[in-house]
Amino acid sequence: MELSPTTLVLLGLLLAAWTGGAVWLVLGAQARSRQARNARSTVRRLTRMIDSSPAVPLLVRADGKIEGPERLAGWLGLARLPSYLSELQGEDCGLSEQALADLRDAVRRTQKTASPFAMVVTPRGSQRNLAIRGHLADPALSANGGAVLWWFDFSESHAELARLREETDNARRDFAALVGLIEAAPMPMWFRSEDMQLRLVNDAYVAAVGANHAGEVIDGQIELIESVDGLTAGQIAGQAHQKDMAIERIVQATVGTQRRALKVSDLPLGQDGVAGYAIDIEEMEEQARAFRAFREAQRSMLDQLSVGVAQFDSEKRLTFANQPFQRIFANSGNLLLDPPDFGRFLDMARDNGRVPEMRDYPAWKRELLEWFAPAGPHEDAWTLSDGTHLRIVAQPMPDGGLVLVAEDRSEQLALSATRDTLLRTRTATFDSLFESLAVFSPDGRMQLWNRRFPQILGLAEDYLDEHPRIEELLDRIGASLARPGQRAAIGEVVRAATLDRTQRGGRVQLADGRTLEFAGVPLPDGNGLLTLLDVTDSKNAEDALRERTVALEEADAVKTRFLANMSYEFRTPLTSIQGFAELLQGGIAGELTDQAQEYVAAILSSVERLGAQIGTVLDLTQSEAGLLPIAAVEVELMPLVTQVVRDREAAIEAKSITLDLRGDRSAGKIHADARQFGRALGNLLDNAIEATPTAGRILVAIVRHRNGVRIVVSDNGPGMGVMERARALDGYAIGTDGKPLPRRGGLGLPLAKQLIEGHGGKLELQSEPGAGTTVTIALP
Template identity: 60%
Template sequence: MILSQTALALIGLLLAAWTLAAAWAFLSARRRERRAEASQRLTRRLSRMIDEAPALPLLVRSDGRIEGPARLAAWLGLDAMPGYLSELDAGTKGLSEFQLGELTTAVRRTQKTAAPFKLVLTPRGSRRSLALRGHLADPQVSPGGAALVWVFDFSDSEAELRRLRDETSAAQSRFAALAGLIEAAPLPMWSRDPDGRLQLVNTAYVAAVGGASAESVVEAQTELVEPVDGLSAAQVAQQSREQNMPLERVVTATVSGPQGNERRSLRVTDLPIGSEGVAGYAVDIEELEEQTRAFRAFRDAQRDMLDILSAGIAQFDAAHRLVFANQPFLRQFAIPPTWLLDAPPFDRVFDKMRDNSRLPEVRDFPEWRRERQQWFHSGDTREEAWSLSDGTHLRVVAQPMPDGGLLLIFEDRTEQLQLSATRDTLLRTRTATFDNLFESLAVFAPDGRLALWNRRFAADWGLDDAFLDEHPKVEPLLARVASRLKRPAQVEALGQVIRAATLERIERSGRAALADGRFLEFAGVPLPDGNGLLTVLDITDSQKAQAALSERNAALVEADAVKTRFIANMAYEFRTPLTSIGGFAEMLEAGVAGELGPQAREYVAAILSSVHRLGEQIENVLDLAQSEAGTLPFQREPVELRSLIVDLLRQRRERVGQAGLTVDLRGTAATVPVEGDARRLSRAFAQLIDNAIAATPSGGRILVEVTRRPRGAARVVVSDNGPGMDPATLARALDGMRVAPDGKTVDRRQGLGLPLARQLVEGHGGKLELLSEPGQGTAAIVTLP
């Protein structure tokens, strides 16, 4: 009983221990189960995190086996993850041979050297971009030198990067283009920092300031524009930055150019560019300023020109205000110049014109004025005729201007209308004059049609009025005229004359004999208006007179031959006796017939003097007769005119002294050579000097002047202070001997000296003029070529 209780106690203890052990085992198992469940959850969570991670692991063992999630297979374009690295190239899927080679090489290098690597791969047939970052795997992950490769899908990032790269490239291209454009711009451009200092200039700026380079200009802070009103260019740029608005101004600056420094007008603009500073550019407006000045000068010149026109000009601007009116406009419409200072509108101008009674009388003036105001909107030129109450007729031209203005031209046509009326009267007068002329006239148009004729034309050619009223052309007209000619073929000459006057614009003439015995002379004259005038004159009587004149002309030719023979005979008959008388007288004077007494010697001297004088007169008569007959011979040789005059004066020194006269020789001291006959010229000037000596009373004065004219002609003046001649005597002085009115005797006018001198001078191509006034003396002026 005692054993049993002890056994039971032991069994109870054993059972208690077993229960405790079972309870401990249960609790331990429960704890391990919870730990395993936590590990599984962690594993699932980590697996899920890896599946959701932007990077997937790829474990490559040293034998080439690979481990990786299924998601990585999808990234590589494979249906499932292969077992080996070489199986990533699945032909049409996975990596290309080249890409797989790069990956294999990088993995082998990492497994051997533990050097990390980076690759970017794009699987076949996929736009996915994969970034691979490989390194040696931790031994706890995979012992034995495996390589762990992290694969990143940066397709979106790559697209974004590509887009950013494209935008960056485009921005760089645009910036390069903009920089190139600014650099190549022909106008100076620059940029300033927030402190107003130059930080960038283009080539045009460097050339304008005459700098060596942009860097030197920026370093020297060389400004293009000088300070204006105490403000420098940098200060004006600071004002633009402070006001945050562009500032524009026109200044004058010294700009370096191909021809040196020049003062040019520039439009300078400064514009703020945010926090970067202020940019600026300068536009050369010198040509624009010159054009503006030229336009103002042209406008002023145009208005000055309009002021001197006879037509009135009024110019309105686009606002319908009068901006200019010339002086004729003010005079035509009695408008004071001060009234235009306020630039009155169109309505007020017309009201003022109406108040001055310088507009036509109309029933509804406001409506009439509104109609004229529509001229501003008209697309073409309008023209009207105004008749004013005082009889003035105005031609009004309204010309719309491109700028919306209007130009009004008022031309006074009153005088033209009067001239038109006068012209109509003149035309009627011309028609009446034509019809009453003794000469027949006809006017032909350029097309050969008869335009105008008089009654004498129809009568001369025997044409009826009904035919002429049809204004026929030349051909049918000539056909009718031909039947009235003595020789019808002569009508062709008439047609040629008409065509020459109308088409060829030259003058021609001709004659025609009519069948009735009349003779007509016709001529064609081109008229300024393009027509041709045919004049026809009946020369029947003149033809008869011409025949008679021909007969008389033959008789005159025979008489001229007789006169020539008479002159030759007279020269012989006069000179032979005179020579004999002179010779005998000289023999008596020499004592051939014995010694003569004093009185006999005086008689012989008188005879010799008379013979000499008579010989000179005979020579004068013969020369004058031969000159008038045109048979006087001239020799052409160089003659020194001044020496010839001096010799003539020296020969007459005794005679001048006896007459108590004074001779004054003036003119150039140089020689005056001419071409001519020295003997004939000596005789001509001797006659002039002798006439001056004979016409000058004692104590008088004779002036002889020899000069050379600017064009090479020689000029000799022989003047005296004698009694002179009245106009009637002066007119007859050069006539000499003429046949008397009775036709039988000789009428001796003023002797043979002056006529002979005139003939001799004119025979040398010269000219003799006589100037004389009663009581003032006489002057003979000889001009020789």
Template identity: 65%
Template sequence: MEFTTTALALTGLLIAAWTAAAAWLMIAASAKARQAESSRKAARRMARMIDEAPAIPLLVRTDGRIEGSERLAGWLGLDRMPQYLSELSGGAGKGLSPVQLAGLTDKVRRTQRSAAPFRLAMTPPGSNRSLAMRGNLADPQVSPGGAALIWVFDFSESQTELVKLRNEAARAQEDFAALVGLIEAAPMPMWFRGPDAKLRLVNQAYVRAIGAASADAAVERQLELVEPVDGLTAGQIAAQAAEQNLPIERIVPATIDGQRRSLRVSDLPLGAEGVAGYAVDIEEMEEQARTFRAFRDAQRSMLDQLSIGVAQFDSERKLTYANQPFRRTFGISSGTVSAGTPFDRLLNDARESGKTPEVRDFPAWRAEHLEWFTSGETQEEAWPLPGGTHLRIVAQPMPDGGLVLIAEDRTEQLALSATRDTLLRTRTATFDSLFEALAVVAPDGKLQLWNRSFAGAWGVDPEFLDSHPNAADLLTAIAPNLARAKQVSIIGEVIRAATLDRKETGGRVMMSDGRTLEFAGVPLPDGNGLLTTLDITDSQKAEDALRERAQALEDADAVKTRFLANMSYEFRTPLTSIGGFAELLAAGVAGELSDQGKDYVSAIIDSVGRLTEQVENVLDLSQSEAGLLPITKERMELMPFVTQVVREREQAIVDAGLTLDLRGSAGGKIEADQRQLGRALGHLLDNAIAATPKGGKILVDVGKPKGVARIVVSDNGRGMAKAELARALDGLRENKDGSGLEKRQGLGIPLARQLVEAHGGSLEILSRQGAGTTATILVP
């Protein structure tokens, strides 16, 4: 019983000890668990910090195995981190390149052997990342056994910025060197002044312009390129530019290489550094400007001489010039041009004055025409204006944004065109309606035009002519219709002479049907030749008949000539004999006559004289009408000649109780037959004396105005009516039945007219019944 109690006690103590031990173990385990959890959290924080750190560690053991994060694999372009260093080159654009891997391996081995740190920068192929690697021997606590620890930094942004800065610095240096070289090589003088406005730097162009030995010499001596202007030196003007902090530009003359040149000088302030300057030689520009102004003035002067209106608008669409025809066409004053009227306003004014076409929507039409300035092509329009005027408008856009507007008045041209069309139609109608057969042949021998009579005249098919055959084919078609086929060569020669030789020739052929055709080749002004053909069969027959009749008329004329010569002898010889015997009787050769016998003899002598005069008049009139009147011209004074003819009729004038007034100026001379012209004037005076009652007056006016002799015989007698004057001018006329002569008003006036016309002059007679008669002789 005691044993049991002791055993129980021991057992209880044992159990208590085990319980205490278990409790202590539990408490210790709980503390270790808490410590382990804290370590794990710290490890995770460290791992996270490492993952977020700009540098990632890479542990390389001596056997080549590596330890690294997947993030580093991503930087290297790998899908996962490999186990060995040699596997960092994945190929196909992934991982490191073989060269980079070899370099990294060499560095790692050197560090593992000698514990020497290294630095390495690389960019994996196919990646934009720039990686910096810093390697050293790993701490034994990290990895015992000589492992290498590599810290990999991603310095892509820093590298890009660094590269950019380096490039910019290099580019700035290059730009500065290029700028210095450009300034030195610049063809224009350039310089730099300090804050004191004194020269510090000049280029070679400046040195050459001023004729200095060198740039240093120019700066040392402060040689200025520009002369003082208005008392201000170049340095003072540069100082003003620096004070105002504004660039100053001016045009001044300067002497360069012994020549006066125009320079555009610019001073550019550069803040506290100083003032830069340069000079541009604008002498050629000024010369070109002067030449351009002269050319523009000459061009505008030439445009003023044109018949076509021309106007110029600038880029602001304002009128800058309009020549005289343009101003006249649109009714524009010179003030409108000088005021620079806008294009749209010009259209408005033109519309109000009726110088634009009638349109339904004028604003839209105006806006459409404003687009001419921006159009890249030439615009052309026809403007029919009220009143029948037609304008041709051409708008030519200019490269400077302006516009040249050309207005041509084509009213007359259109009228001429319409007239030309009418003339062409008229020519065609006339061409076809002519009796002649006509054809126009080109210089190459091709038939161009023909009328309807041509085919029938030459016996060719009209459809054949529609094909416009050449001359050779046409002659081939005509040859069978000729009486002698070989004569077709004559037609060919005529065509060739008209088209090529430009000579007018002709010929005549007989057709096989008995017709006679006469043809001629006429060269036309346009280079073509006209072949005209006329059927002269009937005219040939008539010509033969007329030739026979002309021969008969010539024979009759010869008979008439012999008749007049015979009659002149037969009439004058008996009258001369009768007059001579009567004068002998009156002289008492046959014995003393009684008073009654003397009266009879005197009457015979007077009758013989009058009959002799009438016979001479008849013979002279007959000879004049036959063209046989002899005219012997000689130089004579006009006034003495007329005076002599008047003196011969002085007694008749006195016996008739008339007065005569002779007027004229001496000195005029003419070429005339004194006897024949005197007879003509005498007949007119005799008619005036006979027609004027007692107490009347006769006026004779003599003159030679404009080289033509004029003799006027005027009276205030009874005058003649129109019918009487016509009968007096006719003289003798053959009866209607041809049996004899019909007596008219005498032979004086007709003979006088014939005698005057034989001298190449004319006789004009004006008479009014009861007012008198005026006869005017005009002799050249």
């Protein structure tokens, strides 16, 4: 079938139109595809921007359904974002019940009234602070009246805001407290602005200038501080402001109705102005003036003292030295014109010979510098090269200074030495006499006594330490008298010696058969001396000899009187010689030459040796005659022996002797006269020390046996031969030529033997040449 040309044309047109439509559709599809891709890209960008933005949107529809990013679920602590607003609450996450209820009310109100709202919530179990801003949604988002909620996480801003708010509150409170403190301050305080005009004053300032209120002071610019050297208080404050430096000064000002001294301070406060305050120091100034007056009076008084006083300040510099101090240390009168420090003062004193000679002077000087330390007062004794004795007292002061007191005690020490020598001489004289002596004051109280006095009356020595009166003493010894009425005679003798100043005597019989002869002698110092002498033996001997021939009786009486008075006759001139020699040595008759000093020292040494020999001879003579008194009592042996050894410590150390004392308290007690037994043991030890060579050895051993005590004194000296050992324990023997036979050791061993035998003991001597000497004492 053939188509007509018209048909072909139509078909061609139709095909062309179809082809054009197809091309148009293809091109439109491509354009829409590009638009879709662009839209999706835009949506992704917007979604990413929303996810990274500080605010998260949430769409709440009218039915309560919500739409929003999952990021909000993370802020609320939810696993995922729920579908409805009411599901934003969880057990330990999401919003609290109250917060959710407030949010729902606010959303409902916005949906109905289109009014925006804002609120802050904190999710459960979270430290986040979320701000919510809500408004009515655009109809394009929700056509039925939805609401859009914008959530902001402002946790850091909220914390910072809370901190700033707290700081602001604190600053406000501090400012209020500061203002209150300034107002209540007892001292005037003020503030000046940049133009140095008063802008603020406290109540003390108002009262000081006599104004009614602060406004009156500010309006009238009433100044408390007067002009000084042509400068007003404002000008001086301006100088402090320009230099940015505090200015302090002391001025006189009228406070109220009184003229007072004030310490004024101007403190620049940067560009704000200058603050100032004034402290009333009038009382301090008065105290300072009083202190200066007191110090001047004190130093004037110190110049009148006989002791030297110097003051050093905290810098160890001399600030004051009175005239005696300058004389003691031989300083010139211009010492205080150039005050030295403590170290230079010591150097000056050393140059003048007014400090002790020290081997290590720098170390000694450093020790003295420690006196400034607040560790309490220091006291020292300085012996100078010229024989001057100084007592130094260093008192550290609280301010770090030092008060140094120097007292010249040379004369006092000389007098004290003389007095001590006289007292020791008197005591030694009293104790060495055979008579029992006691000194009573005019009121009848016992003052002094010798060792024989309590022994002869059977009194305890500690009782006499109470210094009893004569009446109490007579009551104590009344029972010991054969006739108690005789005690009145003793009291009358004491009364006559002390009050009547007359010498009387008498004799009493004791209940144990002893006879005592007593006498009262007035002394120059107003006291009275009571002497008691045990004349029992002489009386018994006299009674026995009376039955014999008159010649023997007279001879025995002569012998008794000789022995009784030998101590006095020998010791009195010897004591006088010693006393006068000591006075010469002390310079009482003028300064002696060195040779004269040596002679006097030789005299004193000879007197001492002669005194010892006389005492030994007297005791040996009395012992041989049976007249040596031995008052035996119970005595601790070990302490007695130890004391005897210690009394000879100087002699032992002088020869570098090693002394071995063996024994302990187990030695127990013995029945002996402590003085006489100690003397016997001392004589043995003296002979051992004399015989022992330098660096030798001495053994003193005490051994307690069943039948008694044995004391051994052994030395490693040269020893003695047979003949020397035979004569060692005998007294002086006269040879055929009328001269004493030679012997070693003096009379110490014979006297020791007599004393030991007087105690019922036995003394044995063993010695060999080159093997030393051993003396053994056996006591029951």
